[in-house]
Amino acid sequence: MRDGMVARSARWAAVAGTELIPLNVAEMDFPTDPVVVERIQRLLLGPLTYSPPYTDNDIAGAVVDHYRREHGLAVPRRNVQLAAGIVAQSYHVMRELLAPSDAGLYFGPAYHSIPDSITAAGARAVAVHLDPWTTPAWDVAELERRIVPGTRLIHLSHPHNPTGHQFGLDELRAIADVAERHDLLIVSNEVYARLTLQGRHLPMAAIAPRRTLTITGATKSHNLAGIGGSVMFSHDSELMARLRSGTRFSLAAGRSIQQAALAAAYEQDSPWLRATRDRLRANQHRIAAELRRCRAVDVHVPVATYFLWLRVGELPEQADAAQVLRDGCGLVGAPGAEFGASRDFVRLAVAMTPEDVDMVVARIRAWSRYEVSVDRAAPVLPARLGARREPFPARCTGKDVT
Numbered sequence: 001m002r003d004g005m006v007a008r009s010a011r012w013a014a015v016a017g018t019e020l021i022p023l024n025v026a027e028m029d030f031p032t033d034p035v036v037v038e039r040i041q042r043l044l045l046g047p048l049t050y051s052p053p054y055t056d057n058d059i060a061g062a063v064v065d066h067y068r069r070e071h072g073l074a075v076p077r078r079n080v081q082l083a084a085g086i087v088a089q090s091y092h093v094m095r096e097l098l099a100p101s102d103a104g105l106y107f108g109p110a111y112h113s114i115p116d117s118i119t120a121a122g123a124r125a126v127a128v129h130l131d132p133w134t135t136p137a138w139d140v141a142e143l144e145r146r147i148v149p150g151t152r153l154i155h156l157s158h159p160h161n162p163t164g165h166q167f168g169l170d171e172l173r174a175i176a177d178v179a180e181r182h183d184l185l186i187v188s189n190e191v192y193a194r195l196t197l198q199g200r201h202l203p204m205a206a207i208a209p210r211r212t213l214t215i216t217g218a219t220k221s222h223n224l225a226g227i228g229g230s231v232m233f234s235h236d237s238e239l240m241a242r243l244r245s246g247t248r249f250s251l252a253a254g255r256s257i258q259q260a261a262l263a264a265a266y267e268q269d270s271p272w273l274r275a276t277r278d279r280l281r282a283n284q285h286r287i288a289a290e291l292r293r294c295r296a297v298d299v300h301v302p303v304a305t306y307f308l309w310l311r312v313g314e315l316p317e318q319a320d321a322a323q324v325l326r327d328g329c330g331l332v333g334a335p336g337a338e339f340g341a342s343r344d345f346v347r348l349a350v351a352m353t354p355e356d357v358d359m360v361v362a363r364i365r366a367w368s369r370y371e372v373s374v375d376r377a378a379p380v381l382p383a384r385l386g387a388r389r390e391p392f393p394a395r396c397t398g399k400d401v402t
């Protein structure tokens with residue numbers, strides 16, 4: 001399995017020949033939905049032509065039906081736009097929506113493409129602090145305070161990457177209310193929506209249909225990073241027409257293979273998807289339970305996404321949380337700094353096989369025993385780590401690494 005992953009996955013390739021386990025990228029270590037595979041295989045048997053418009057050929061219809069079925073939301077079929085990928089679509093859209101003197105709000109820490117898509121348009125990206133350990137997780141007064149002349153939009157990541165925070169009804173209503181009073185557009189990236197592991201996802205568009213531009217897809221829910229494809233829609237037909245014509249030649253349209261994958265993914269919540277959610281939830285809880293033995297670690301287990309968001313206390317002066325985890329138990333996480341957070345934070349993506357979960361759990365257990373055993377003598381983490389003979393050995397075991 002591992003060897004196969006090195007050729008397929010940049011994150012596995014980066015640790016090839018070592019005993020490190022990469023938990024730093026949002027992808028799954030298992031194949032996608034057989035429903036999607038079968039649909040793509042069928043397409044590959046015939047000529048790979050330009051497909052008919054997706055608004056007419058039932059592909060946009062699959063998305064529309066999904067929103068009606070799952071959320072009681074009537075999305076106008078002609079307002080659905082398919083493109084080659086979510087990040088690219090966001091960048092192109094921001095360029096259409098924002099001028100250099102403008103500003104866009106977002107909830108930080110954040111997946112880099114959320115603020116980057118705003119700054120790439122020449123505008124100012126302004127963070128509103130989100131802390132998943134507090135209730136509420138963010139402050140509506142702060143959101144309002146951050147609005148300046150020239151603020152045009154709020155760019156949501158909902159559910160939120162990296163914390164996995166699922167914005168609830170009250171939060172979405174508060175955002176809609178602020179947007180209404182300040183005449184802001186809400187651009188809602190909902191790529192993790194179908195990885196809601198407890199409760200139900202509430203689309204922003206269900207709360208503020210005229211003010212929301214939704215960008216989503218099956219990249220995360222169906223592990224389609226290798227295929228791509230994205231979906232965008234709004235109830236505002238004028239806005240969609242403007243974005244469609246503005247991005248017509250610069251943004252690659254969804255190709256037939258992406259359309260086939262999206263249609264298969266949206267036609268149903270398949271047995272695969274339901275089982276995958278169970279598996280991800282189980283992974284999160286097993287690993288979190290083990291991490292909770294480490295007294296210096298606070299774990300946030302979100303109700304959506306397959307992330308764990310960790311805060312590590314009492315860090316050595318020069319180290320960040322990701323380094324402590326890597327040195328302590330050979331787990332590679334995504335450092336908080338990648339999301340604009342401080343060095344205390346690290347994100348783990350835990351969509352891995354049962355064998356790797358076993359290994360992760362064993363590594364953390366050994367580390368936490370160590371922590372506990374030195375705890376009495378040296379209650380602070382730097383001392384514990386310093387007392388360790390050496391960091392977790394990133395030993396070379398493969399012949400391809402010299």
Ligand SMILES: Cc1ncc(COP(=O)(O)O)c(C=O)c1O
Pocket residue numbers: 026084085086087088111113157161189191217219225228229230
């Ligand atoms: C919030 C968010 N949007 C988009 C993407 C990537 O989507 P795509 O590969 O379709 O561009 C990611 C990947 O991590 C993400 O976290």
